[in-house]
Amino acid sequence: MLDRRSILKMAAGGAMLTLIPSAQLQAKTAGKxxxxVFDVRRCTGCLSCTVSCAMENQTEAGRCRTxxxxAALETSSGLATLAVPNQCxxxxxxxxxxxxxxxxxxxxxxxGIVVIDHDECIHCQLCVDACPYGARRKDESLETPPEKCNFCIHRVSAGLLPACVETCIGEARSFGDLNDPNSAVxxxxxxxxxxxxxAAEGTKPNIFYIGLPEQPQDKQILSLNFLEWQR
Incomplete structure (x- = not known):
């Protein structure tokens, strides 16, 4: 478990989580x-999503897309330690x-999928620094485009689920069309x-989290390096 000293040391790298009104999420848009949606109550931290993503998309070591x-969250009943997925x-x-x-x-x-056209990309990596979520993986050699999640666009186009969703043993990941009232999401x-x-930065993300502990203030994720799990 994380101790309070570790939480203070990680505070500088925190990212705010903001409650999103359901009316905003259910507002219809053109197309899909x-x-x-990540249910953090179900995520076991097994990393099967990271492994299956790397295998499906053939990413280089250290440049996984998810x-x-x-994360450690202060709640009214104490400290909660959770596994929290992060990607584009x-x-x-x-x-x-x-x-x-x-x-x-x-x-x-x-x-609505944000994609990189690898044929047009000039490998400048400017987008890596522009992403506030740290979700793009830079090629230090500047020889290839950054890596980022594109919802396994080749699978989705064929009517399949993204690899991370299909292999999630805890069924913590759900994927679908928010404009379809019958979809899981x-x-x-x-x-x-x-x-x-x-969300307050105006990026209007389409990755959402449920199952977070209740507390009166905004919730703050204090993330460790993804390789430094506390056992």
Whole structure:
């Protein structure tokens, strides 16, 4: 378990979680609105999502597209230690798109997925620093595009689930169209308190969290390095 000294040392790297009104989440948009919901009560921290993502997308070592961080949250009943997934938030207002000089990063109108066109990317890595979620993995050699989650676009286009969702042993990950009231994600956001990271910054993320401990103030994730799990 994390002790309070560790929490204070990690505070500088915290990211705010903000409660999102259900009416905002259920507002209809044109086309599909693909999203992912993480139920932190179900996440075991097994990292099967990271492994399956790396295998499916053939990413280089150290440049995995999805990670699971350990987070400590102060609650009214004490300290809670949780496994919290983190990846590209598929923002409706993505900062990475604005800084791309080659327009190689863009948001698809038909489903909202933020993608990198590897043929157009000039490997400048500017988008890595622009992402407030730290979700893009830089190529230090500047020889290849950054790595980021694209919801396994090749699988989704074929009617399959993203690899991380399909292999999640705790069924902590749900994926689908928020514009479809019968989808798993629509039902989850309708029935739960839903949070998003850094929502106050105006990025309008489409990665959401449920199952967080109750507390009166905003919740703050204090993330360790994803390799430094406390056992």
């Amino acid at each position: 609105r693909l999203a992912m 990670r699971v961080n350990q 938030n598929q923002c409706d207002n993505p900062p990475c798109v604005d800084v791309c000089p080659a327009e190689a990063t863009y948001k698809r109108e038909e489903d 629509s039902k989850l956001v309708a029935d739960n308190k839903v949070y998003a990271m850094l």
